[in-house]
Amino acid sequence: MSVNLTLQERLRQQHQAESETLQNLTKEQLNSLRSELNDIFQHELNTMRSDMRQQLRDTSKELRDNRQGLLNKFIIHRLAIPTLSTALILLVIYMSGWVVTLYQGRQIEENGALIRQQNATLANLANRTGGLDIVQETSGLFVVLPKEAKAEAGWKIGNNNALKITR
Numbered sequence: 001m002s003v004n005l006t007l008q009e010r011l012r013q014q015h016q017a018e019s020e021t022l023q024n025l026t027k028e029q030l031n032s033l034r035s036e037l038n039d040i041f042q043h044e045l046n047t048m049r050s051d052m053r054q055q056l057r058d059t060s061k062e063l064r065d066n067r068q069g070l071l072n073k074f075i076i077h078r079l080a081i082p083t084l085s086t087a088l089i090l091l092v093i094y095m096s097g098w099v100v101t102l103y104q105g106r107q108i109e110e111n112g113a114l115i116r117q118q119n120a121t122l123a124n125l126a127n128r129t130g131g132l133d134i135v136q137e138t139s140g141l142f143v144v145l146p147k148e149a150k151a152e153a154g155w156k157i158g159n160n161n162a163l164k165i166t167r
Helices: 001-127
Strands: 133-137 138-146 150-157 161-167
Touching: none
Parallel strands: none
Antiparallel strands: 133 138, 150 161
């Protein structure tokens, strides 16, 4: 039995040695794989960083290049168009007021001319009637003489009775 024990012991030791060797090889392979993966990860990380830096540089350059264009758009859309719109509205309001003023001025002139014409007609009528007024009241129809005038009865014009007015 001693031979069996030794054989068994040797097999166990051999198995243990192979197991340790296998574990060591597996650890080495895993360490090698980890190292390769870390290298790949670092390489990809560095590539991403450099790409991000390049995009940032490109974006900054594009913004610097387009700054004047953006400023022009801002000036046009935020300043020029509202200012021109306001000026146009004010111009329309001013022109409307000016047209109304011209119209009213012409109306005043026409009314003044009409008043002058009516005053002339009134003066002409006053000259033709000798300053007499005809007044209708509840007690009848009267002819009112101007101040300092007197009426003399007994006159006839054609077949009609008349009054002579003296001053």
